[in-house]
Amino acid sequence: MSEHYLLQMKNVTKSYYGTTVLKDINLDLKAGEIHAIVGENGAGKSTLMNILFGMPVIHSTGGYQGEILIEGQPAQITSPQQAMSSGIGMVHQEFMLIPNYSITENIKLNRETLKHSFLSRFFGRNLKTLDFKSMHADARKALDTLDIGIEEYTRVAGLPVGYMQFTEIAREIDKTNIKVLVFDEPTAVLAESEAANLLAAMKKLAARGIAILFITHRLDEVMEIADNITVLRDGRLVATRPKEATSVYELAELMVGRKVEKMTRRTDQVSSGNIVLSIKDLSVRMPGEVVSGLNLEVRRGEILGIGGLAGQGKVGVANGIMGLYPSSGTVLVNGEKLPLNNPRESIKRGLAFLSEDRRGVGLLLDSSIEMNIVISSLQNQGRFIRRFGPFSQLNSKEIRGYALKMIKELDIRCTGPTQIVRRLSGGNQQKVCIARALTLNPDILFVSEPTRGIDVGAKRLVLETLVRLNEQGMTIIMTSSELAELRSVCDRIAIVTGGTVAGILSPDDSDVNFGLLMAGQKAGKELSA
């Protein structure tokens, strides 16, 4: 009965180092079907595609369980090459193009048509020369299939993004045996008209009998072209629906919906608190998380959540205000203007930051715990050093005493204050970061992805610590990809889409509202208007 399915996945499960990231995924794909896969970040979409494409990251971490059938035959896909030869193609989110090559050369990359040369008869295939004439012809054919009028010998560098994407697609359809084509967030980088072209092309391909897996978070696009829609959440398949049987609202709810566990915390409302941080027209040039013209006000004593999908700019807000990425706009801290692009000034004004990139920005991995805890305060507030005229020396005694105190207070599990931070677990590393931020005695604490890469038990501890600090009067601005986490501790949640605040919701708002704001529905309309 399964013969007429091109691709089937049966109970596919994957875990990394004991953490299950995908569980029992079932997926059936017919020829000519457009199947959308939607879900939040971290729902498991990319892991699923990595499995399908045989990426090394899967097989270097122990492979996967479950079965993949291609045209009814069980297939073990262990390398991208194998995936390609099985007829699976992928249009990557990041373009796999060589800018200095022509469109033809890119389309025929490593699949060049060759012809004999006078040396190849002696030295074999590698010394055959490229047959550009036939390559150009193939490229032309593939481009014509997509109705793209661009000349095939144009250099890729400098082409509009949309054309680059079409070049990628043309490369896939030029492969003779292509059966399944995966589009990984293809419209994320495209302008609206380009996106429309792309969707039209996808339909055309499907009409030719190619099955399409379409990964996205733009629900309107899903409703426009998909035949079937699968929703993933937390590594599980929540639902598979034919398009006719569902709506944007249902999908939004399915995407987000989960039981929200409220943290026990004080109930007195902070809505009356005065404005402690006011952000006006903030733009931050952080690669992949660009903020453009964002406005936001933060009240004293609240926990403000910043949510949104990856790449929409939520992470850029804190990084911009802390001076880590070039930014412009007006930021008032307690009514005073904050000089931007200057981390030192930000720290001086009582701001502190727990970076989302804990190992990259947050820690000196090869230094001791105590040094990690005191260094910011030492450099910016002159604590923990003794001064001798122009000279200064570390005050080892004070540092040791303080570090021991913090280790005890935050329950950092370690062999002692001189242990190297690299050897700590993720949760304890995060606590070291928190300790450093606390050492600065900040008024406002920015926290980005505080529980990323931390096991479940430690997650709760970290969140509880944040709530406790807030109860002691610290204003906290918490950025997180995990909506549930935000909803469990925040007073208000701002959803950032397209680099601006799409809306501010209460943690008790409905799943549908969250889902729609995140999927850019309202925001999308506002922007295009």
Added chain:
Amino acid sequence: MNIIRNAVHGFGVARLTILGFFLLLCIMAVPLKLDVAELISSSLVRILMWGVLVLAMWPSISCGTGPNFGLSLGIICGLLGGIIAMELELNGFVNLFASIAFAAPFAILVGWGYGWLLNRVKGAEMMLAMFVGWSAVSLMKIGWLMLPFHNPEMAWPQGRGLRVTVSLVNRDMAQLLNQFLSFKLGNIIVPTGLLLFFLVCCLAVWLFMRSKTGVAMTAAGDNPRFAEAAGINVDRHRIIGTILSTVLGAVGILVYAQSFGFYQLYEGPMYMPQQAVAAILIGGASIRKASLANVIIGVILFQGILVVAMPVFNIFTQDMASMAEISRVIIQNGIILYALTQVRGE
């Protein structure tokens, strides 16, 4: 078993090989009835005369510019200071300290410019440092030919230019530090002055590394993005580290030269940085992390091998001098290659 494996992994195969080679040489020295006291004495001198030059690698690795392959710049400044002091016909300790005093401003200035340049080429510092060093050496050679020095101890009698080697004997400079307060411990001669000078330098750099600036510099080298986020001016601290390294290079060559008894003006500085780099790497430093222990262990191991190897090789080959040179070249460049292969994944 696991502990051993971890230790081997942490220390590195290349370093273990070198350590094993050193131990082998030492063991072989015993049945060969070599004069152990003599060996130790000359090892001590070689180790200490190289000490400050190797020490110069510490700030440069710590501040994130990698091992200072451009140490020649510091060495040139040191030589210039020494030559100026010679021109003024100073003697003994006055000459030594005057040399350092004359060299320091040059070294600071050159170090600043060099640091500025290294900030522009982050990620390719080592390669650039090498060629900056080499071109500076060839420029220096032109300088020695053109600069108006007249002291007949240094200048060629006819024409212009400085001699290839300038003897320090007549200025009471040769072995000045080596002989200062030196005493015999059994048959071993302890070069007290040299030892003290090296230890004072170590202490000074160690204290600097524990100052606010030193801590900031180490953080800037360890993780520039972290340092930036912690309000540390990364570029500024890289320049400070480079200046310090250059100044130490200048002091180091003067210490080296007084022990050697000559200034080698032309070919000397060309390949010296590589030897100093190799020493600190043998001591356990990596391209991005170093400590005082790395400096001391490294210089002892590397120079120790070279001293002990000579007489041992003498037994096997008639041409021991070249054999010692060959083993130096192989060890020195082998360890640098090894360190380069370890960079990936960081």
Added chain:
Amino acid sequence: MKADTGLETSRKVQIDYWQSVSGFLTNNMVTIMFVALSMAGLYISGMNSTLYINDIISRVSRNSFLVLSLIIPVIAGMGLNFSIVLGAMAAQAAVIFVTHWGVAGFPGILLCVALATPMAMALGYLTGKLFNKTKGQEMISGLIMGFFFAGIYWFIFLQLVGGIIPMDNEVLVLSSGVGIRTTVDLTGGLKYGLDHLYRLPLTTVMIIAGCLGIAYQVYRFVKAAGDSFRNIRFIFGFACMVAVIVWALMIRASGSMVSNIRVPVATWLAIAGLCLFITFFLKTKLGHDMRTVGQDRHVAAVAGIPVDRIRIIAIMMSMVLASWGHIIFLQNMGAFSTYGSHESIGIYAVAAILIGGASVTRATIGQALLGVFLFHTLFIVAPSAGRQLFGDAQVGEYFRVFVAFGVIGVTLAMHAWKRRLQSKLPAVAKAEKE
């Protein structure tokens, strides 16, 4: 937001514009500077033109092959291959043994090539492996690898040959019976083994080259029918070739010493053959893969190109070519310093190609040949120019060494700096997309 986007665009255009201008300047400034420097040096030194032409011909013919061997690794994205000194050592080893066996002349050269090739391949394989472990640091690894292997080379020829490796040859081996003498003299053996195979007067070569050039221009003219620039290009090319022929005839008629200069035709054919081979090779599948790997390793790997293997092959090819190049170099020199000849080979070859306008990521045959010409012009004139200017030839010699190091340093700095600028660009580009 709209205004912001506009701003970003104009900013990017500015950066592009700035980059293209600075790119043009940095790519050509070095060359332009060296043309000026060489001309000035030539003028100041007051050198006899016959002497100069004679010298430059022998220098260009002995160095070009070596410099051309640098092109392939640059195309494969591995930068300037300083490790060609290993190939040079393989060549020296082969030359030493062939000299020992007493095979002279052209057969000796062929034997050298046969011996050096497998050695160079093995060394190239090792170096390639090393480079794959030190991606992004290939150049310094190559440089250090050269130093490291020099130690092993010294060990073999100073300690083993005559001892463990038997060699009974009073001329080559030191009087102690172990170790090769510091200089190996090839006179009566391999000296001019290739150069003197077939020589023609310079003027004859010019006339032949001019005729071939005219034939080529005609061929191109016929083939490029429909190209709007066809006539202009044809006339220009034709005129150049005629000028060369006329010039050659004038030299002959004038009876100047230049007409006595003879050209090592076999060597020049070898160089021309290599140029043709490289041109052809880049159009093959393997050559194209190398270009792809050089452009973007990640994309190449995703497309299924075995990146590491391709990189190893590139280094092996370069190494083998370098060993052949060094054989050509040695047979022209006629004698070499056993323990020092290879040392400066890498750096001088790299300096030459850079002076011709190549960079860490781009190198062409034209740049290599122009670079050899300019660099060695400077080499010839520097000492006498130094004597004229400063009364000391030594100054000129130090200056040319300074130039070699300096030009590499400057190129590396420009490359690193440009790369840093470019690594900042994507952020701007992405900002623009949003």
